Amino acid sequence: MDKSNNSWVKRSLASHSWLGLFVAAVMFLICLTGSFVVLFEEFERWEQPNVEEYLNYSPEQIETAVDEFLLRVEQVPKSLYVVLPTKEVPRIHIAGDGQEWFVNRDGRLSDAPVEGWTHFLKEMHINLHLPQTFGIIVVGIFGAMLCGLIVSGIIAHPRIFKDAFIWRRNKSERLNQVDLHNRLSVWGTPFYLMIGLTGAFIGLVSIFIAASAGVFFNNDRDAVVNAVYGAEPKVNQSQQTINYSKAFENLQQYAPNATPIYLVIQNKGTDHQFLEVAATLPGRFIYSELYQLRSNGEVISHQGMSDGAAGRQVAYSVYRLHFGHFAGFPVKVLYVALGLCLTVICASGVNIWLSRRKHQNFINDLWVAMVWGSPLALASSMFSIFTSVPALAVFLVTLTLTAITALMIKNAITSKRMFQLTTGMVLLIVALLHWQTFGFNHPLPVVHGINVTLVLVGLFLLWQARLSFKTSKAELVEVRSEG
């Protein structure tokens, strides 16, 4: 390798290391929570398992639900959403102006969705519990930094092909971490790049819209949004009663492949009232195509999310691509696996830096608390399902306690083992408590699926902690006998 190339690699490695260190802790948290957020639909069902579930619905049922919703609210919302059952979430709920209820089979409203642990998890990933727009932008910045880290990491890795399949686990701890970091990074590059790019787009698009509106559209942000996503149709003198059965019938003829996922009654009760039906199309990443219909069920048009400008299709595809919500549950599992790989990459990146240092100090302890304390804090926050304590409070208190504990113990291996042990036990208790609260013979398979997974992960962590304890003990005995 010539000198200039070598210095280019060195400089890329330096920028990769520093950028990585700046963003490591928050990036780790975003990746960890993001891996689990993929399953938020399952978690929501697990958290509130007593809601009636079914896949079939009727126009009469929707009509009854809308009427009851309007009786419950003080003001008619401008947009009234009826979210229809899907294979992933076989529940109907109705929402508008921040009020929301599930719908029973007979069309009557039942419980309101709880804003519990799953909500906490989603908010942690989407905006780090910061004020809404600001938080999304902050997370978007981390998405952009992820893209930068990927590119600088590739440039800083001249032996990318030579080392493609190497993982030297028995050499030094540093080489073990370097190989783990590089192999997981290189092979998952297309996926991580996609996650980073779509995440950055979701987070930073509001800034770009504001900038474009300021420069090109006299600060009219809606004009920018309409230019990309299309504008609402103008409907006049619409009839008041919505003919849902005619609407579904006409939609079936207009788009036979479309599967409705939700409908919106726009401008309810006014002359401009119309029905908007969002429907997924097979084999497409777009969140949905939007079909607009008059109150009498006549199709007006569709928004062109599936066949409009390429830019519109791409912009409307980022959500499903980022969260892995397409092609069913197996894809979600693959997303969780690769999401956890990205989390491991974050952790191993800092581990490499730590192992390169000649000394150990409080940073080692705090990092162990971050890496092994965050899963413990997430697991502990699950107790909020059974109590009235907010999940965020439990999470923050637990994370602080883990940091204090690690600083007091002053031994990364012991701290790690202790956090693994505690997380394992917490997961087992959560699963048992859930079964006890909602019944061991609950009819929903998702309840048992998640509880069994919690038990297995819990047992695995206990086993890991025991293994680490035994190894350390054996090594210590050997050292002492020598010393």
Added chain:
Amino acid sequence: MTTILLPIFFNLLTILALWQTWRTRQNKTAKRIGSGLLLIASGVLWQQSYGAEFGLTFLAITSALMAMMLIGITSEKFKQNNRNKAESLQTEAEMKKTLKAKHSNQFKPRQVTFQAWPIYARRVGTFLVAGPVTFVFSTVICLLLVMALPGELANTLVIAAFMLPIMWSLGACWILSQPKRIRPSMIMAGVSMVGSMILIMIPTVP
């Protein structure tokens, strides 16, 4: 069932072929071509079974996971081989010395050194300057792109919106990689100013 099994099978063959190519020392070109063809074949099969959008994503995801699993499996063997080799090469005394060093380091009182803090402070300072400078630079360039690119407005806006994070992160990485960071920052700030003036002077809907 074949719609999923066949692409997975070809995907697995591709990864195994790549692994075989990596392991071998001779006839690499032929094996590389073979691996490439297998990769194309599995891509086509995924695309035929699940369409272009899902197919390509499945190809990327499954290839990554298969390769990672292969690395995990083979590393055990590698680990065992190396351990045997290491054990034969390393004397018992040396091994004990390594073990002792590990544990003495583990239980040694933590040092609080402040030697590196000025370096950290300088790096944080650079990052705090490089971040906003490159962000303004990339935003201005992306807005200019919207004006310059031909085609539908929806397309140019979306291209620019995707370019923004890419340009920003690469710009930040580039500044951080420079030994002297003032000059590139100044260049970016200058370009941003000129670009902003162009945007102010031509305030039309593209």
